[in-house]
Amino acid sequence: MNKPKVLVTRRWPQAVEARMAANFDVDLNPADKPLTEADFREAMTRYDAILPTVTDRLPATVFAAGTPRTRILANYGVGFSHIDTQAARARGIAVTNTPDVLSECTADIAMTLMLMVARRAGEGERELREGRWTGWRPTHLIGTKVSGATLGIIGFGRIGQAMAQRAHFGFGMKILVQNRSAVAAEVLARYNAVQVPTIEDLLPQCDFVSLHCPGGAANRHLINARRLDLMKPTAFLINTARGEVVDEHALAQSLWFGTIAGAGLDVFEREPAIPDALLHADNLVLLPHLGSATRETREAMGFRVLENLTAFFEGREPQDRVA
Numbered sequence: 008m009n010k011p012k013v014l015v016t017r018r019w020p021q022a023v024e025a026r027m028a029a030n031f032d033v034d035l036n037p038a039d040k041p042l043t044e045a046d047f048r049e050a051m052t053r054y055d056a057i058l059p060t061v062t063d064r065l066p067a068t069v070f071a072a073g074t075p076r077t078r079i080l081a082n083y084g085v086g087f088s089h090i091d092t093q094a095a096r097a098r099g100i101a102v103t104n105t106p107d108v109l110s111e112c113t114a115d116i117a118m119t120l121m122l123m124v125a126r127r128a129g130e131g132e133r134e135l136r137e138g139r140w141t142g143w144r145p146t147h148l149i150g151t152k153v154s155g156a157t158l159g160i161i162g163f164g165r166i167g168q169a170m171a172q173r174a175h176f177g178f179g180m181k182i183l184v185q186n187r188s189a190v191a192a193e194v195l196a197r198y199n200a201v202q203v204p205t206i207e208d209l210l211p212q213c214d215f216v217s218l219h220c221p222g223g224a225a226n227r228h229l230i231n232a233r234r235l236d237l238m239k240p241t242a243f244l245i246n247t248a249r250g251e252v253v254d255e256h257a258l259a260q261s262l263w264f265g266t267i268a269g270a271g272l273d274v275f276e277r278e279p280a281i282p283d284a285l286l287h288a289d290n291l292v293l294l295p296h297l298g299s300a301t302r303e304t305r306e307a308m309g310f311r312v313l314e315n316l317t318a319f320f321e322g323r324e325p326q327d328r329v330a
């Protein structure tokens with residue numbers, strides 16, 4: 008039997024590309040050049056499977072023409088708001104993602120951002136590298152204590168819980184949770200966490216707020232000017248979820264006018280573009296979407312795609328089917 012024809016849209020870790028090439032009739036992307044919408048439309052007619060990732064855009068228009076050859080989009084990443092899953096489903100195309108394997112590293116990056124912004128690590132490093140450090144003094148770059156503070160977690164799935172694990176056991180933080188559905192009592196008890204009904208209830212009580220909800224239209228600008236105003240002026244916002252969850256214009260205003268103390272962002276609305284007002288805010292730590300960027304995790308994500316793909320073409324239900 009012919010091997011399924013598979014397109015990988017970006018460069019992947021070498022170990023995964025090698026296994027992929029052994030198991031499938033695969034076209035890799037050695038130049039790592041992002042595909043255009045037109046490339047995707049064409050690919051739909053030539054490949055049995057396409058393996059996109061967060062930098063690819065697959066809106067309804069990609070699925071519009073003709074009868075697709077593609078039967079599965081096996082996404083490399085947990086978030087899939089860049090794929091119009093309704094349109095895919097309407098054309099009979101399955102969609103999978105890669106949950107679990109990146110929860111720990113993404114929570115590690117959220118902790119990194121929280122510590123960096125609270126302890127002014129970015130400002131300190133800039134000062135030192137630019138030769139502006141004049142030496143130790145009692146009033147130099149005074150930050151905010153993280154240990155024992157209250158952390159609000161919005162979205163209490165796997166990554167939110169990994170964040171609670173670190174914050175509760177590592178830093179003795181008090182954990183408040185806001186989640187669309189009720190979180191099981193034993194899960195909350197694990198972190199001594201309390202679930203509150205709404206984001207409005209959560210924000211005014213927190214020293215730190217970390218976002219771990221999905222992106223997409225439903226959560227676009229979930230954190231807007233009105234909600235930023237509910238945060239304490241001494242509080243910090245951390246986003247490792249999706250850029251569109253935060254209204255960047257409103258956040259820039261809050262940072263510049265000091266209505267919150269600071270923020271840490273790993274994701275942006277129009278990546279890789281960052282608004283100037285954010286780039287120049289000193290009370291903001293910015294990272295270039297590094298949540299899952301460890302060798303271990305990026306390989307695990309690739310192998311998880313392989314598992315989903317293998318199951319699909321062997322006629323089994325892929326474990327991570329989302330559409």
Ligand code: DGY
Nearest residue numbers: 061083084085086299
């Ligand atoms: C994801 O998986 O959705 C990340 O944003 C990329 O690791």
